[in-house]
Amino acid sequence: MNQSPGYGAHDLGRRERRKLEVRARILEAGLELFEARGVEATKVQAICERADIAQKTFFNYFPTKRHLLREIAQVSLGQLLRDIEAVRKLPVPTREKIHAFFAGVVENADEAGPMRRELLTEMVHIAHEPGEEHREAQQLRDAFAGIVADGLEADELTDRYPAEALTEMLMGAFYVQMFNWANLDAYPLREHASQAARFLTDSMEK
Numbered sequence: 001m002n003q004s005p006g007y008g009a010h011d012l013g014r015r016e017r018r019k020l021e022v023r024a025r026i027l028e029a030g031l032e033l034f035e036a037r038g039v040e041a042t043k044v045q046a047i048c049e050r051a052d053i054a055q056k057t058f059f060n061y062f063p064t065k066r067h068l069l070r071e072i073a074q075v076s077l078g079q080l081l082r083d084i085e086a087v088r089k090l091p092v093p094t095r096e097k098i099h100a101f102f103a104g105v106v107e108n109a110d111e112a113g114p115m116r117r118e119l120l121t122e123m124v125h126i127a128h129e130p131g132e133e134h135r136e137a138q139q140l141r142d143a144f145a146g147i148v149a150d151g152l153e154a155d156e157l158t159d160r161y162p163a164e165a166l167t168e169m170l171m172g173a174f175y176v177q178m179f180n181w182a183n184l185d186a187y188p189l190r191e192h193a194s195q196a197a198r199f200l201t202d203s204m205e206k
Contacts, residue, residue, distance in 0.1 A: 023061055025051040027075075030068045039069055039118045073122035077136050080123070083108075084143040094151035095201040098170070101147075102197040105174070106190045109181060117182040124175070144171045148204075157204050166204055173200055 029050035033042040044065055048055050062068045087101045109116065126136055145167045151157035157166060173196040181189045 022051075022053060022057065026053065026058060026061055026068065027072060030065075031072055034069065034072070034119070039065070069118065069122055070126065073119055073126055074136070076119055077123045077126060077140070081139055081143050084147070088146050088150060094147065094154065094156045095205060097147060097150075098201050098204075099194075099197045102174075102177070102193040105177065106193050109189055120178055120182045124178070141167065141171065144174075151204070156206065158206050169204065170200060173197075 026047065029047050030042070033046055033050060042065070044055060044058055047065075047068070048058050051058075062071070083104055084101065087097050087104070090097050090100060092100070145163065148157065148163050148166045148170065151166075152159065152163060177189060177193050177196060180192070181187045
């Protein structure tokens, strides 16, 4: 059978678009159900029903439910990087940028559904995995370092310590807040995040 030039490439492109569409439906269905019910309470069958696919199709894309959570966590980590970048662009002093960042952390936590703690744990795992295919750790560090670099350039932060030390203070405070919120019942995140922001800015400012 003769094929016109470009037929194979067009057919391949259509199949790839179809795969992307199915993957997107699975991710959307998983996210909606995880947020509503939590990860453990959500069954693969429920995700398949929401995405209108067979279970076999689900496992063609994700070996386990945990792999689906992992991909959702990668998307969330990307959003965190964008949130940090948005804070950097605020036309305010560094002190206010740091306070705005931690206020945003609290706001996101308040809006989180049942899956938020599991998602956060997965995000931290992804951000600190070794290997070239997992560059998120360096990207996250670079994002926090950007806030510090801007503050130093504006002559708003102390130069008594290396920029790396200030970056680690900022990252460390963020991780402590998230770890405690994810693992301690009734953790007063709003109060502690505000205190952390004040401590950081009091310590880091000139």
